[in-house]
Amino acid sequence: MSLRYALLALLRVGPLSGYELQKQFSMSVGHVWHAPDSQIYPELRKMEAENLIEGEEQPRGQRATRRLYHVTDTGNQAFLDWMQTPLEYARVRDPAHLRAAYLEAASPEAARAFFRRHMDQWESELAQWEGELQRIDQVDNPMLVRRLAVTDPADRERTIAFKRFTYEGLVDRAHVEIAWARRGLELVDTLESGGGARPEPSAARA
Amino acid sequence: MSLRYALLALLRVGPLSGYELQKQFSMSVGHVWHAPDSQIYPELRKMEAENLIEGEEQPRGQRATRRLYHVTDTGNQAFLDWMQTPLEYARVRDPAHLRAAYLEAASPEAARAFFRRHMDQWESELAQWEGELQRIDQVDNPMLVRRLAVTDPADRERTIAFKRFTYEGLVDRAHVEIAWARRGLELVDTLESGGGARPEPSAARA
DNA sequence: TTGATCATGTAATCCGTTACATGATTCT
DNA sequence: AGAATCATGTAACGGATTACATGATCAA
Numbered sequence: 001m002s003l004r005y006a007l008l009a010l011l012r013v014g015p016l017s018g019y020e021l022q023k024q025f026s027m028s029v030g031h032v033w034h035a036p037d038s039q040i041y042p043e044l045r046k047m048e049a050e051n052l053i054e055g056e057e058q059p060r061g062q063r064a065t066r067r068l069y070h071v072t073d074t075g076n077q078a079f080l081d082w083m084q085t086p087l088e089y090a091r092v093r094d095p096a097h098l099r100a101a102y103l104e105a106a107s108p109e110a111a112r113a114f115f116r117r118h119m120d121q122w123e124s125e126l127a128q129w130e131g132e133l134q135r136i137d138q139v140d141n142p143m144l145v146r147r148l149a150v151t152d153p154a155d156r157e158r159t160i161a162f163k164r165f166t167y168e169g170l171v172d173r174a175h176v177e178i179a180w181a182r183r184g185l186e187l188v189d190t191l192e193s194g195g196g197a198r199p200e201p202s203a204a205r206a
Numbered sequence: 207m208s209l210r211y212a213l214l215a216l217l218r219v220g221p222l223s224g225y226e227l228q229k230q231f232s233m234s235v236g237h238v239w240h241a242p243d244s245q246i247y248p249e250l251r252k253m254e255a256e257n258l259i260e261g262e263e264q265p266r267g268q269r270a271t272r273r274l275y276h277v278t279d280t281g282n283q284a285f286l287d288w289m290q291t292p293l294e295y296a297r298v299r300d301p302a303h304l305r306a307a308y309l310e311a312a313s314p315e316a317a318r319a320f321f322r323r324h325m326d327q328w329e330s331e332l333a334q335w336e337g338e339l340q341r342i343d344q345v346d347n348p349m350l351v352r353r354l355a356v357t358d359p360a361d362r363e364r365t366i367a368f369k370r371f372t373y374e375g376l377v378d379r380a381h382v383e384i385a386w387a388r389r390g391l392e393l394v395d396t397l398e399s400g401g402g403a404r405p406e407p408s409a410a411r412a
Numbered sequence: 413t414t415g416a417t418c419a420t421g422t423a424a425t426c427c428g429t430t431a432c433a434t435g436a437t438t439c440t
Numbered sequence: 441a442g443a444a445t446c447a448t449g450t451a452a453c454g455g456a457t458t459a460c461a462t463g464a465t466c467a468a
Binding site: 002005006009029031032033034079080083084086087088089090091092093094095096097098099100101102103104105106107110113114117118121125151155157158159161162163165166168169170172173176177179180183184187191 | 208211212215235237238239240285286289290292293294295296297298299300301302303304305306307308309310311312313316319320323324327331357361363364365367368369371372374375376378379382383385386389390393397
């Protein structure tokens, strides 16, 4: 259900084809909400059927065409309504912590591999998000630039502030996951060396 | 796919009926992986069909019966294999941060409501997880007690250590989300009071 | 006898993933 | 001529959610 609002958010800054949308998607909102093209095209058709967007068939070269979508008033209102509505939270479903809870059933090497992978995973997310932060600060993200161009000057500061704040939150989260995995590696070492002593509690919770 | 391993993890400490499993589930592994009973019962049947578990029909009262499930050798091995296998990470899909990124399209009041709800949500998760931590320390969780009873004394320390460590990670994460939402409330205030000044960056990233 | 709890499901639908599938256009 | 990229999907499957559905047993 979030996918359509992510798409509306992008289309609200100006008309795009499915293909452009998909590209923009992976470079902007895709950092918080992943969607493959095989999901985007059908969703656009559904949104058109529900009158949230309108597609305009455009000629391209001799025989090819492409559909340029723009947001309808209904679609714009649907987005605004959604923004005013309390967000529904999904129930916890966390494979990494599920596995961590039963790591005594894995070999120490597998446990280490698990934590190393967890670190790598979040390091790579972190790099993406920190990159976005920089692009926000340098007003260097094409989507953001287009958005600011169609934004009332009085609202530009807020627009930038909330984007920045979003990525700050993601960066903070990544740091916590990385720190946790690092302590996990230490824990495996401690347990393997047979000592009864456990590593000291993390500073984060001290 | 994680559901069946969560179920195997519980059944590995001893046979349970679907109903008992469902209860235990919500009180233990359900803290990291939610599943409703309407998903648990069919999954158990599927697992039985795949020979991971075996159900034994037991009489109960005059006419009623219940199925007691226990893990087969195949099932046990499947669990152990899974524990050795690299975990697959799902792509980001984060409704809260998706919405946060477009909060300039909401009223300040809606933005505040969003952040307050985010705090409440994570405070309540936090309370659950901190409760679990205490129950681990006091060896006061029935499932954990049963598990330790069937665990080689040499492995008991590791069993407890990994459980504790898992919940520590969740607690850390909850703290970060709560701190982020708190800063979000401040940000809304700052933006509303029209000042160009932004709240100072969080200590977490300083 | 009434309510809590024990006990077990089915059906419809939605969202997302993976794999498959095709062809035009433009640049080098 | 060939590669990159523009452009748009379908099909099959799996996992999760929600709503619906039923009935027995046991303790107060």
